[in-house]
Amino acid sequence: MSETPKSIVVIGAGIAGVASALFLQRDGHTVTILDPRGVGEGASFGNAGTIAPTSCVPTARPDTMKRVPKMLLDPAGPFNIRWSYLPKLAPWLIDLIRNSSPEKILANAKAKTALLEHAMAAYNELIADAQTEDMIVRNGILQVFETDQGLKGMERDHALMQECGHKIEFLPGEEIRQMEPAFSQKFKHAVYIENHATIKHPGDLTKKFAAHFEAKGGAFLQEQVTGLTKAGAAWSVITDKGSHSADRVIVAAGAWSREIARMLGRRMLLDTERGYHVMLPQPDPTLRRPILLGDQSVFLVPMAHGLRVTSGVEFGGLELPPDYRRIRNMVPFAKRVMPQVEEREMSIWMGFRPSTPDTRPILGEMPGAEGVFFATGGSHIGMTLGPIMGKVTADLVAGRDPGIDMNPYTPDRW
Numbered sequence: 576m577s578e579t580p581k582s583i584v585v586i587g588a589g590i591a592g593v594a595s596a597l598f599l600q601r602d603g604h605t606v607t608i609l610d611p612r613g614v615g616e617g618a619s620f621g622n623a624g625t626i627a628p629t630s631c632v633p634t635a636r637p638d639t640m641k642r643v644p645k646m647l648l649d650p651a652g653p654f655n656i657r658w659s660y661l662p663k664l665a666p667w668l669i670d671l672i673r674n675s676s677p678e679k680i681l682a683n684a685k686a687k688t689a690l691l692e693h694a695m696a697a698y699n700e701l702i703a704d705a706q707t708e709d710m711i712v713r714n715g716i717l718q719v720f721e722t723d724q725g726l727k728g729m730e731r732d733h734a735l736m737q738e739c740g741h742k743i744e745f746l747p748g749e750e751i752r753q754m755e756p757a758f759s760q761k762f763k764h765a766v767y768i769e770n771h772a773t774i775k776h777p778g779d780l781t782k783k784f785a786a787h788f789e790a791k792g793g794a795f796l797q798e799q800v801t802g803l804t805k806a807g808a809a810w811s812v813i814t815d816k817g818s819h820s821a822d823r824v825i826v827a828a829g830a831w832s833r834e835i836a837r838m839l840g841r842r843m844l845l846d847t848e849r850g851y852h853v854m855l856p857q858p859d860p861t862l863r864r865p866i867l868l869g870d871q872s873v874f875l876v877p878m879a880h881g882l883r884v885t886s887g888v889e890f891g892g893l894e895l896p897p898d899y900r901r902i903r904n905m906v907p908f909a910k911r912v913m914p915q916v917e918e919r920e921m922s923i924w925m926g927f928r929p930s931t932p933d934t935r936p937i938l939g940e941m942p943g944a945e946g947v948f949f950a951t952g953g954s955h956i957g958m959t960l961g962p963i964m965g966k967v968t969a970d971l972v973a974g975r976d977p978g979i980d981m982n983p984y985t986p987d988r989w
């Protein structure tokens with residue numbers, strides 16, 4: 576319990592905002608979450624649902640310079656840039672290239688690992704509090720490869736994970752059928768990562784966490800933040816429906832957090848790596864755990880309500896309409912490895928990963944805007960990092976040492 580309970584507004588009801596609200600509430604603060612879309616309707620709705628404490632590999636690669644033209648020209652590749660968005664993305668891309676030296680990649684991976692090491696423990700605290708263990712499958716994940724080249728293509732990622740101290744196991748192809756009887760396809764290689772868990776429905780888990788927060792007296796209001804001004808010692812959070820006075824403000828608005836930074840007169844190199852999914856009917860038999868088809872970069876995830884197929888990254892900002900062609904092209908890969916898959920699209924979705932070019936989260940108090948804390952930038956692993964970002968944020972608000980070097984995550988590092 577904090578000695579001086581405060582009134583706190585959290586902007587954004589994705590996993591980062593809801594987790595921050597829950598940890599702040601534990602300290603006795605009066606917390607209100609604002610979000611115009613409802614709870615868990617942003618990126619936290621449609622992701623692949625893996626809690627992935629070993630996923631330290633940054634987006635930048637030593638060959639990023641070479642990959643960018645390929646991204647632009649390969650219509651079937653897992654990366655896509657919408658041409659009209661390229662001028663706006665340019666500063667972000669240039670910084671991505673700056674972050675692609677082997678030294679920077681290792682430093683950024685280690686910076687993420689410092690948070691990832693505590694990610695599962697922070698999740699477990701929230702899962703226990705909200706009694707949601709039934710929404711989690713603790714069965715690891717498998718990466719499978721049909722070819723030697725497929726495995727070789729991920730060699731650098733695997734080496735980096737091991738260098739950061741994460742345990743991964745290389746399995747011979749024969750073991751895959753025993754682990755995943757649903758496959759008809761034979762694979763040559765597999766990599767098993769045991770300490771990953773899967774959320775059966777990430778949007779629903781976020782909603783259940785929020786329901787627990789409200790049951791304990793927290794407030795959620797469906798309002799959009801349009802301005803932030805300092806009013807004496809407090810902040811005035813202006814919305815489309817009114818305004819709220821707060822001692823502290825937590826910005827957990829995902830890919831939209833850059834707009835909130837702008838309200839404070841700050842520039843942030845936060846953009847979005849857009850991602851897609853298609854939901855198919857649950858195959859019978861289905862998978863026991865998420866599977867990455869390593870040769871095609873397609874991720875198959877058995878969820879509570881069907882099989883989720885996800886793949887790739889699209890750079891196109893927050894405004895351009897979705898282009899579902901690539902993700903639809905991935906569905907036949909699921910059928911190829913499991914003929915029992917019915918290629919009937921139950922739903923299709925696009926979401927906005929909040930991504931920085933160094934793939935380090937944005938976490939901490941904004942210098943010069945005392946009392947405003949950012950908790951965003953989770954990028955490809957934001958569902959994993961949400962709870963630990965929330966826990967660290969509560970520590971910082973309370974003036975406790977989070978036990979993690981916060982320098983790599985400073986919100987004003989640009």
Ligand SMILES: Cc1cc2nc3c(=O)[nH]c(=O)nc-3n(C[C@H](O)[C@H](O)[C@H](O)COP(=O)(O)OP(=O)(O)OC[C@H]3O[C@@H](n4cnc5c(N)ncnc54)[C@H](O)[C@@H]3O)c2cc1C
Pocket residue numbers: 586587588589590591592609610611612613615616617618619620621622623624625626627798799800801827828829830831832849850851852885886925926927928929950951952953954955956957958959960961
């Ligand atoms: C296809 C795909 C697969 C993924 N798979 C995984 C995975 O397996 N594991 C993993 O860890 N991560 C995964 N991710 C990444 C993860 O989904 C995100 O990093 C994470 O959900 C971000 O959570 P968030 O709370 O920061 O943002 P969001 O969930 O996007 O929430 C931000 C919220 O802020 C609100 N907001 C915006 N502007 C305002 C405003 N002005 N006022 C008030 N509210 C506002 C929005 O409405 C939104 O609800 C995946 C992402 C995608 C797209």
